[in-house]
Amino acid sequence: MRIKRPDKKNALSIVAAAERDMNFTLSLPLTEDSTATIARNIYESFRMLGDALLVAKGIESKDHILPIKEIMKLDIETARPLGVLDNFRRLRHNINYYGYKPRIEEVADAVDYAKKCFGLNRLASTHEE
Numbered sequence: 001m002r003i004k005r006p007d008k009k010n011a012l013s014i015v016a017a018a019e020r021d022m023n024f025t026l027s028l029p030l031t032e033d034s035t036a037t038i039a040r041n042i043y044e045s046f047r048m049l050g051d052a053l054l055v056a057k058g059i060e061s062k063d064h065i066l067p068i069k070e071i072m073k074l075d076i077e078t079a080r081p082l083g084v085l086d087n088f089r090r091l092r093h094n095i096n097y098y099g100y101k102p103r104i105e106e107v108a109d110a111v112d113y114a115k116k117c118f119g120l121n122r123l124a125s126t127h128e129e
Contacts, residue, residue: 001059001060001061001062001066003058003059003060004058004059004060005058006055006056006057006058007055007056007058008056010055011052011053011055011056012052014048014049014051014052014055015048015049015052017048018045018046018048018049018052019045019118021041021044021045021048022041022042022045022114022118024041025037025038025041025042025045025114026111026114026115030104030107030108030111031104032104035101035102035103035104035106035107036095036100036101036102038107038110038111039088039091039092039095039102039106039107039110040092040095040096042088042107042110042111042113042114043085043088043089043091043092043110044092045114045118046068046071046085046088046114046118047064047067047068047089048067049067049071050066050067050068050069050070050071051067053067053070053071053074054066054067054070064089065089068085068086068089071085072085072086078116078117079113079116079117080113080116080117084113088110088113091106091110
């Protein structure tokens with residue numbers, strides 16, 4: 001972690017990019033061949049939201065854990081606990097580093113979660129500006 005100057009404009013750009021990526025990802029058909037790509041992209045979009053929160057606070061993360069933990073700190077209502085995002089992080093890790101092929105059911109769960117809570121109320125208004 002590195003402390004920098006808070007950058008709300010960059011944070012909003014990251015949120016917009018995450019939304020674009022998520023919208024595209026959710027438009028892909030869920031098949032045996034697309035499961036890994038969809039799972040990775042869903043996780044990455046949530047991670048980007050966490051990065052946006054950190055950038056808005058002036059914090060530069062050096063790993064994937066801090067951005068996910070930052071999202072989990074938000075006090076917002078979601079269909080399921082925000083802690084499920086750490087499961088997505090582990091799923092992505094297994095895909096990328098161990099060649100894990102996720103089942104359609106696993107990725108369907110991630111898709112459902114993303115559809116219900118992505119944007120997280122516009123990232124809790126970019127963390128209460």
